[in-house]
Amino acid sequence: MRVGPVGxxxxxxxxxxxxxxxxxxxxxxxxxxxxxxxRLEAVSPxxxxxxxxxxxxxxxxxxxASPLPLAQGLLAAEMGMNLxxxxxxxxxxxxxxxVVARGxxxxxxxxxxxxxxxxxxxxxxxxxxxxxxxxFAMIDPDTGLAHPFPRPVSLKNESLSLxxxxxxxxxxxxxxxxxxxxxxxxxxxxxAAMDEPARPALVIFPRFGFPSALSGLAPTETFMRLTxxxxxxxxxxxxxxxxxxxxxxxxxxxALDYPDGEAGVAAVEALWEAL
Amino acid sequence: xxxxxxxxxxxxxxxxxxxDMFTAVFHRPSGVTHLxxxxxxxxxxxxxxxxxxxxALLARLAQNFDLGEADxxxxxxxRLTELETAGLVDRV
Amino acid sequence: xDDTPSEPGPASGFAPEAQADAPASSVTSRRMLMLGAVGxxxxxxxxxxxxxTTASVLNCQIPVPGPGDAGKYIDRNGNVVNPGxxxxxxALFGGPYPPPSRPFTGEEVRNALYNGMSLPGTTxxxxxxxxxxxxxxxxxxxxxxCFLSIQNPRT
Amino acid sequence: xxxxxxxxxxxRDPRRARAVDPAHWTEVLAVARAETLAGTLAYRLEGLALPxxxxxxxxxxxxxxxxxxxTALWEANRVALALRPLGHPVILLKGTAFVAAGLAAGxxxxxxxxxxxxxxxxxxxxxxxxxxxxxxxxKSDPYDDLYYRQWMHELPxxxxxxxGRMVDVHHTILPLTARPTPDAQALIGDAEVLDGGLAVLCxxxxxxxxxxxxxxxxxxxxxxxxxxxxxxxxxxxxxEGLETRAAHHGLSFAVDRALRLTHALYGTTVPARWQRLTMxxxxxxxxxxxxxxWARERHKALRMMFYIRSHLIRMPLPMLIRHLWIKWxxxxxxxxxx
Numbered sequence: 001m002r003v004g005p006v007g008x009x010x011x012x013x014x015x016x017x018x019x020x021x022x023x024x025x026x027x028x029x030x031x032x033x034x035x036x037x038x039r040l041e042a043v044s045p046x047x048x049x050x051x052x053x054x055x056x057x058x059x060x061x062x063x064x065a066s067p068l069p070l071a072q073g074l075l076a077a078e079m080g081m082n083l084x085x086x087x088x089x090x091x092x093x094x095x096x097x098x099v100v101a102r103g104x105x106x107x108x109x110x111x112x113x114x115x116x117x118x119x120x121x122x123x124x125x126x127x128x129x130x131x132x133x134x135x136f137a138m139i140d141p142d143t144g145l146a147h148p149f150p151r152p153v154s155l156k157n158e159s160l161s162l163x164x165x166x167x168x169x170x171x172x173x174x175x176x177x178x179x180x181x182x183x184x185x186x187x188x189x190x191x192a193a194m195d196e197p198a199r200p201a202l203v204i205f206p207r208f209g210f211p212s213a214l215s216g217l218a219p220t221e222t223f224m225r226l227t228x229x230x231x232x233x234x235x236x237x238x239x240x241x242x243x244x245x246x247x248x249x250x251x252x253x254x255a256l257d258y259p260d261g262e263a264g265v266a267a268v269e270a271l272w273e274a275l
Numbered sequence: 276x277x278x279x280x281x282x283x284x285x286x287x288x289x290x291x292x293x294x295d296m297f298t299a300v301f302h303r304p305s306g307v308t309h310l311x312x313x314x315x316x317x318x319x320x321x322x323x324x325x326x327x328x329x330x331a332l333l334a335r336l337a338q339n340f341d342l343g344e345a346d347x348x349x350x351x352x353x354r355l356t357e358l359e360t361a362g363l364v365d366r367v
Numbered sequence: 368x369d370d371t372p373s374e375p376g377p378a379s380g381f382a383p384e385a386q387a388d389a390p391a392s393s394v395t396s397r398r399m400l401m402l403g404a405v406g407x408x409x410x411x412x413x414x415x416x417x418x419x420t421t422a423s424v425l426n427c428q429i430p431v432p433g434p435g436d437a438g439k440y441i442d443r444n445g446n447v448v449n450p451g452x453x454x455x456x457x458a459l460f461g462g463p464y465p466p467p468s469r470p471f472t473g474e475e476v477r478n479a480l481y482n483g484m485s486l487p488g489t490t491x492x493x494x495x496x497x498x499x500x501x502x503x504x505x506x507x508x509x510x511x512x513c514f515l516s517i518q519n520p521r522t
Numbered sequence: 523x524x525x526x527x528x529x530x531x532x533x534r535d536p537r538r539a540r541a542v543d544p545a546h547w548t549e550v551l552a553v554a555r556a557e558t559l560a561g562t563l564a565y566r567l568e569g570l571a572l573p574x575x576x577x578x579x580x581x582x583x584x585x586x587x588x589x590x591x592x593t594a595l596w597e598a599n600r601v602a603l604a605l606r607p608l609g610h611p612v613i614l615l616k617g618t619a620f621v622a623a624g625l626a627a628g629x630x631x632x633x634x635x636x637x638x639x640x641x642x643x644x645x646x647x648x649x650x651x652x653x654x655x656x657x658x659x660x661k662s663d664p665y666d667d668l669y670y671r672q673w674m675h676e677l678p679x680x681x682x683x684x685x686g687r688m689v690d691v692h693h694t695i696l697p698l699t700a701r702p703t704p705d706a707q708a709l710i711g712d713a714e715v716l717d718g719g720l721a722v723l724c725x726x727x728x729x730x731x732x733x734x735x736x737x738x739x740x741x742x743x744x745x746x747x748x749x750x751x752x753x754x755x756x757x758x759x760x761x762e763g764l765e766t767r768a769a770h771h772g773l774s775f776a777v778d779r780a781l782r783l784t785h786a787l788y789g790t791t792v793p794a795r796w797q798r799l800t801m802x803x804x805x806x807x808x809x810x811x812x813x814x815x816w817a818r819e820r821h822k823a824l825r826m827m828f829y830i831r832s833h834l835i836r837m838p839l840p841m842l843i844r845h846l847w848i849k850w851x852x853x854x855x856x857x858x859x860x
Binding site: 303304305306360362 | 592593595
């Protein structure tokens, strides 16, 4: 299947994870060519049936990764996709960030897992914003544009109650290493527009669960935060440096603390109005 | 004599992006990005045109900047070692 | 303050194109130049953000000790040692501590290192010993990639 | 046609690329990555009119290869700087040597550790210099350490504390336990000096080393890549004097087999006597091409055979048994605790 500029070929020792993927990714194209291949495999032959346990094996993989139970096969597949892109993708500078856009101008919200970027992006996408992705911002080193990579949003634990009505969701996965997880397919319009890039206009480093606060960032701090948010900055070499310094120099960046989703959405929209 | 003479990596090997009090430098031969703080960028600038030994470098810096009262020899040596380890200066 | 924080300009650096006119302006101002201290560092390499190499880092494992040292114990300083004369009972008497029953996950180690939680199944002392072991991991050792990946400066 | 066959065919003749359909490209790419030949393939196919997605994926492989080259050259530069007090050029081996000497074999090549060759009497000093310059030992196990020092042709691997790159310091090109004993003095004496305190083996020694590496020192994992090195070296600079040199190092059997295989797989230009495969050669070819379209390895029994063989080559049988016994006990202890 293809998401934005990246095609995946996913194989499995079992039928269930593939069926779950097929359902969740119903609206995505199924090209013949895939950039990356990976498989969800049993840790050993007998673990196909007895307490089946899934590991990711493919073009790129981590030796230290620990296996997941088969019931969490969908999560393993999502991780597999992240892994291929994080370790293999070189055509764009990757930033760990959620991206939403109005028209052809985009906001990058960069933060670690738990910073609330997925939730913010999902909420914004139901308020008229175009959803470009909640995992990686893909910055084209030649143009500086952000390319959509709109995978399903993975919501965790307390965010689960925020899933809007009428969304296509994956099964509720309980007891995963990240707690309870459910994947929510992005709006169909976001998938339909996944080949249309947008120009970054604002970079936000959000932090969820703190009293509302907004602060500007010194150039060095923005620069460092962006390098730390990038999974392939070093591997991209000079192109990575150029893309990142351009983004730093041309796009304003702020750190935003917010106590809850509503406040976060309001703050992001206020920042946008003030641009 | 103040030991070996040092020179900065050729300008063509560096991409320099001044940020604020720090300067980001991409070093092409290694592919490493360095964040430089004062006085590293100034040392590189002083060593860009001709190689200098440590004492000559100190004199050059004192021409352009107010270095304060203390004897800077040992500290300057530490800076040069640091820059040499990073590959941003080398000995002639 | 003679620094202009945001806009890169010829005054602040040694950008090649600035060389023609920069020295003149710096001579006139003769600004103060701090050479720093001997032990301090003014050149910092930007490292790969291993924390971000994958969204599944928290799912990686750190075996204590590594597979090459299976059956060995960990002393209070985090070194890999042979079991003490008391065997597993050493855990009650200041070590060495028997290895944990399973590898720790990245998330457990991160919580222990940065959030003040104990590693599962440990006492105050064995927790400390295991963490010391983990902090000493170096390249090539099992779990090192995982350990690196949780070194995230951001909170 | 299986993906691995297509990969070999494309390396041999890039013009066949236009006949490959998109789904098969996916497999070919997966296999090329698994065989660390993606960069090489990408350079071979550069400029051909191919489907846009495939061009993109190949461009990606070239970016990776360019970074690998940069990193390898810089590491060699740092090693040479650290070892400057030795007063002896640092002889680069394998991938780093190919890129440092600007050879076609280095085009797109994946490069791992920095392998270097030094005269044996300098090894202790070299180790000290490297450790002073920030390299650290990574083997903590005393048995492994002793094994390296006593029997292998290298120091225990050293990793640079900051850059995380590994340097392997060799004093010859095969373990001392192996039966052929190449003439290390000749390897070092005839090396070609480059700038910056570096050197590379002379052309024929490079081929001999690549053949030894392919056949005598490994279990043939990554065999296609190692064989490609030989092909590229010969296509670029011929094989004059190779036979004599191989005989001098006692490695004629390895070089002969490598020549037969590289001709059979990649169509290397070799004289007629190397243009026919023996029965055993065919097993080798089968082992090298044992990968399916998901890049998983096939032919378990055959692979196991080559694994055992690889150890037999490296050390005499009694020693091998001792070695495997110690390794097995350690492995068992590890699974027992896990």
